[in-house]
Amino acid sequence: MKAGSNFLNAVSAVALSASLVVTGGSVATLVSATAAQAAVVRNVQVQGADRVSAETVKANLAIKPGKAFSNADIDDSVRRLYATGYFSDVRISVSGGTLVVVVNENQLINEVVINGNRKIKDDKLQGVIRSRSLGPYNETTIEADKQAIRDAYAAIGRSDATVTTQTYPLGNGRVNLAFVVDEGDRTxxxxxxxxxxxxxxxxxxxxxxxxxxxxxxxxxxxxxxxxxxxxxxxxxxxxxxxxxxxxxxxxxxxxxxxxxxxxxxxxxxxxxxEGQRYNFGDVNVESTVEGLDSDELKGLIESRPGKVYRAKDVQDTMSEISQRVAAKGYPFARVTPRGNRDLGNGTIAVDYLVDQGERAYVERIEIRGNTRTRDYVIRREFDIGEGDAFNQEVVTRAKRRLEALGYFSSVNVTTAPGSEADRVVLIVDVQDQSTGSFGIGAGYETGNDGGFKLEASIEEKNFLGRGQYIRIAAGGGADSRDYSLSFTEPYFLGYRLAAGFDIFKHEDKSEDFYDLDSQGFTLRVTAPITEDLSTTFKYNYTKLDYSADAGLPVDDPRLSSPYWDVVKGGPWVRSSLSHTLTFDTIDDRTLPRDGIFAQVTQEFAGLGGDSEFYKITGKARYFHTLLEDADVIGSIAVGGGHMWGFGDTKVYDQFTLSAADVRGFESAGIGPRARQTTGTGNRDSIGGTTYFTVSAEASFPLPLVPRDSGFRGAVFADAGTLYGNDVKTGGDNVWGTSMSLRASVGASIIWASPFGPLRFDYAVPIKKEEFDEVQRFKFGIATQF
The missing domain is CATH 3.10.20.310 (membrane protein fhac)
Incomplete structure (x- = not known):
């Protein structure tokens, strides 16, 4: 009874001191703070709620019957109710032992439509607004939606787009809401x-x-x-x-x-x-960590005295030293570069100080901003996790990896203090960007096997936000058809192993006296050895079916050549294992200006099937900027290969050179060819056992053409040879097996088009054999590697 008396006294004190009213979002505070803190109500009464249930209103209150409440609780309750978006007005008062909540409901949106939009589809704009059908009509939310639509148009270059709204009352507190867009012109x-x-x-x-x-x-x-x-x-x-x-x-x-x-x-x-230009001065490594030899670490220095100062060389040196030190069991060691400018000589001396950094551990890694990419795709690029020793260089390396993925328009990694002095929180802020593309490529090749060639492809580098790569392509020309499907999982079984497969089908009717259909698949896995070096293992399976007569009459004398006995029939099966080492320091995949791309591949066939051989091939290309301001880029490429046949070598096992290897000649236009014993006409290529190629090229912006257009010119010189033959044709039925050099010079126009890099080459052979097949013009998709 005494407790009940105290309760009534507290409520009376509140009621007498002030009539508590909250209107339009402003709160009238209680006169007596002490009384407010002691106030307790027995029940809650909701008034004015028709479409929204009273239980929903009560669930958003910070005040509960039987528990003391204060002004802060009332403020919080009002904010919560307004935050639901269902109410235009909220009033809270105390009457006796009852908390009275009076609300005015917002209108309810029956349907949301967007009108006037042509450049951005409805589903994309619906995704950026918060107003929804059967949701509340809220002016604040609608204003935010209008701005979100304007931002979406600004992102496609239409900053002057305007957005207005129209409402259509339906009765019973319901309205239809329309966003009306005037897209304006492109900014x-x-x-x-x-x-x-x-x-x-x-x-x-x-x-x-x-x-x-x-x-x-x-x-x-x-x-x-x-x-x-x-x-x-x-x-x-x-x-x-x-x-x-x-x-x-x-x-x-x-x-x-x-x-x-x-x-x-x-x-x-x-x-x-711009300031002054510097070269590297003296470069040294100092270590204060017991057990670390400074002289040993000097061999990792990328920044050499006398070279032009490059921040990338400093960064690479820090990374190499940090990895070596961590591998020796010093996870907290820190590498700090100190630069000493000599303005008179224009040099910067760099000392790399290796010391024992503060002992700190990663408490957690927070991922923010990723709306599509899964968290684990980002986390796996870090070589550290929760509980590991914090190392700034490892964090910097992870940031570079994230940027190189191409999934994000921006990547920012910061740190924040953890729950204890030796704990660090890593905060990773990213912004997803489009990673899918639809490509259409067209090419034209002159010569006997020429004509228009088309290819269409769909590519996604971050499939379903999982970081997986998938590509589907189809193409062909008058005498060929190509179909392919590729898939890559970059972290197979949770390890940094890029595993995937390729499926393909190729139909070729370009040769004179035989057609070839091939289909098969490749299983592959790639593992990194260092940041620049990787190794790849593949299993390759190909089924080949030759039609040697190619539609010739049964009594055609050319069919009596022993050569045709080699290729007709089938189908043939080639089953092989291959291993590739790749060294890649290219600075830009689209327009390389500096770096080396090199590969060495060995392949062994004989795991069942009809082919038995061992091949070794290699290629390398070096890029270097010749004139920085004029943006003249030079490159030198070399390649070569040799095969050893162990059994009955087939035509399709031998090497052929493409039209890109030695420009000015058709694909399979040089090298050994079949000699017809009777009849006339062209001779088909049978490939060779050995080849060498070399190419030099200089590219430059086209004069009088804006650089932003993506057009560049190039001049080049190519040379190469393909020789040797292991195919048993019977008799003297092959010519062109000698090591005869071919060479050409030419010029190109290159366009970095929205559909991919396109290239037009005009080449003039300056050294060739009389049976070679020449192709001076070539237009198609450009390839650098």
Missing amino acids: KISQINFVGNQAYSNGRLRSVILTKKSNFLSFLTRKDVYSQEKLRADEEALRQFYFNNGYADFRVVSSEAVLDEASNEYVVTFTVE
Whole structure:
């Protein structure tokens, strides 16, 4: 009885001191804080809730019957109810032992539609707005939705798009809501200017950044879409470019984009300070960690005295030393570069200090911002996990790996203090980007086997957000058909093993007197050895079916040649194992300017099937920028291979050279050929046992053509030979088996098109044999590797 009296006294004190009312989101505080803290109600009464149940209202209250409450609880209750979006007004008061909650309900949205949109489909815009059918009509949410739609249009280069709303009352508190979009015109970039640059021209710097001037292809490439995030990325790209070319003092003073509303075009301006260009001075390694030999670590230095200063060389040296030190059992060791500028000599001396860093452990790794990519896809790029020793170099290496995946438009890794002094929280912020593409390629080859060739492909580098790669392609020409399917799982069984398969089918009717149908599959697994070196193992299965008569009459005298007995019949089966070592330091897969790509492959056939041979092949290509400001890039490529047959060597087992190996000649246009014993006409290639190729090329921006268009020119010289024969044709039925060199010179136009890199080559053979098949023009998809 006494407890009940105390309760009533507390409630009376509240009621007498103030009538508690909360209206429109503002809270009238209690006069007596002490009384408020002592207030307890027996029940809760909800008024004004028709469509929303009273239980839903009560569930969003911080006040419960029988428990004391305060002003803070009332504030929290009001905020919770407004946050539901169902109410336009909320009032809370106390009457006796009852908490009275009076609400005015928002209208209910019956249907949400979007009108006027043509450039962005309904489903994409519905995905960025929060207003939903059968949800509340909330002005704050609708304003946010309008801005979200405007942002979506700005992302495709339509910054002047406007969004309005219309409502259509249906009665009983229900409305239809329509977002009306005026898409406007594309917002273009008319100029990209640089101020303060002297070492490099505006054209060279424009090729470094992501933002491009508008041109006739911008509606496809979208490279002229302006955004603040893109501008920040451009600043970083400029810094990395200058830092890697000796300008250690470079800085971006400012970057701005000014919109001319009359023309709806941006003018982008970067103001920079280049500073002095440096070479590396003396380079040394100092270690304060007992047991670590500084002289041993010096062999890992990439930054050599006298070379142009490159921040990448410093970073690579830090990474190499850090890995070596960690492998020796010093997980907390820290590598810190110290630079000493000599302005008079234009050098930077670098000392790499290896010391025992602070003992810290990774408490957890937080992944933020990924809307599509799974968390584990990001986590597996880190060589450390929760509970491991914190190492900044390992974190930096993981960041570079994430950026190299191509899944994200931005990657940022930061640290935060953990729950204890020796604990660190890693925070990984990423932003997903599109990783799928649909490609259409076209080519034309002259010569006997020429004609138009088309290919269509669908490619996804981050399938279902799992980091898996899948590609489906189909193509062909007048005399050929090609179909293929490829799939790669980059972390097979949880290890850094890229396992996958390729399935293919090829139909070829281009040869004179035989047709070839082949189909098969490849199983492969690739393992990294170092950051630049990897190894690949494959199992290859191919089924080949030759039609040797190719439609010739049964009494045609050419069918009496012993050569045709070699290829007709079948089907034949080739079953082999192969092993490849790949060394890759290429700086850019699209337009390499520096680095080496090299491969050595050995293949053994004889695991069942009809082929028995051992092959070894190799190729290497070196890229180097010859003139930095003029953007002239040189490359040298070499290749070669030899096979040893163990049994009855088949025509399809021997090497043939493609039209890209020695330009100016058709695919299978050089090397040993079948000699007809009777009749006239061309001779079919039978391949050879040995080949060598060499190529030199220089590419450059086309004069009078904007660099942003993606067009470049090139001049080249190729040479090569294919010789030797193990196919038993019976009698003297093969010619061209000698080691005779072929050579050509030519020029190219290369276009980095939205559909992939395309290339037009014109080559003139300057050394050939009379039976070679020449092809001066070649147009098709460009390949570098």
